[in-house]
Amino acid sequence: AQKVTQAQTEISVVEKEDVTLDCVYETRDTTYYLFWYKQPPSGELVFLIRRNSFDEQNEISGRYSWNFQKSTSSFNFTITASQVVDSAVYFCALSEAGANNLFFGTGTRLTVIP
Amino acid sequence: DAGVTQSPTHLIKTRGQQVTLRCSPKSGHDTVSWYQQALGQGPQFIFQYYEEEERQRGNFPDRFSGHQFPNYSSELNVNALLLGDSALYLCASSLAPQGYTFGSGTRLTVV
Numbered sequence A: 001a002q003k004v005t006q007a008q009t010e011i012s013v014v015e016k017e018d019v020t021l022d023c024v025y026e027t028r029d030t031t032y033y034l035f036w037y038k039q040p041p042s043g044e045l046v047f048l049i050r051r052n053s054f055d056e057q058n059e060i061s062g063r064y065s066w067n068f069q070k071s072t073s074s075f076n077f078t079i080t081a082s083q084v085v086d087s088a089v090y091f092c093a094l095s096e097a098g099a100n101n102l103f104f105g106t107g108t109r110l111t112v113i114p
Numbered sequence B: 001d002a003g004v005t006q007s008p009t010h011l012i013k014t015r016g017q018q019v020t021l022r023c024s025p026k027s028g029h030d031t032v033s034w035y036q037q038a039l040g041q042g043p044q045f046i047f048q049y050y051e052e053e054e055r056q057r058g059n060f061p062d063r064f065s066g067h068q069f070p071n072y073s074s075e076l077n078v079n080a081l082l083l084g085d086s087a088l089y090l091c092a093s094s095l096a097p098q099g100y101t102f103g104s105g106t107r108l109t110v111v
Helices: none
Strands: A003-005 A010-014 A019-021 A024-026 A032-039 A046-052 A059-061 A064-069 A074-079 A088-096 A108-113 B005-007 B010-013 B019-024 B031-037 B044-050 B053-057 B064-068 B074-078 B087-094 B106-110
Touching (some): A003 A088, A010 A019, A019 A108, A024 A074, A032 A074, A046 A059, A046 A064, A046 A074, B005 B087, B010 B019, B019 B106, B031 B074, B044 B064, B074 B087
Parallel strands (some): A010 A108, B010 B106
Antiparallel strands (some): A003 A024, A019 A074, A032 A046, A059 A064, A088 A108, B005 B019, B031 B087, B064 B074, B087 B106
């Protein structure tokens, strides 16, 4: 069975601080995909990244970076020099090969204080 | 280029009633998925439609049904509404092997 755990329910940081959002997943498949989505108050889920299980290279996109470690089944997300606009709920999700759905964690609410 | 469009944005229904939610996928996308997001929770997969057929279904009762039209737009129908059906309903469209694009959702309140 698949499972995604986001143990941090809420995080508050002061603007310009770095913050890391944790994601731990469980799956029996060897081929799967991991995602991060951002959900601002408007409700729309905004796609941030997709990573397949065979690509363990860390990725950086501007202030965002992702650390994928299969050995610990983790796919953590770091925001460097946080900004108020980063305030949102962030979801980690898993999709197994051959499946047509995303399995989401419960989300982490990030508040960046000016 | 318009993204995923959902209507209505908000809706209030009475317990026992029926509701229809609508979704227009992103241009070029042929697959539509529906998710239910209860307050404070992550979205849960309801079902996915491709080529006007339900391709996969999550753990939701038969009260939840859907339809996809030839133009790829989709409807989600919920019968015999329960208070527990109150949630944000999200539609996502995709074109394999690309990722999913989500709409802003329909906020359903059952009273």
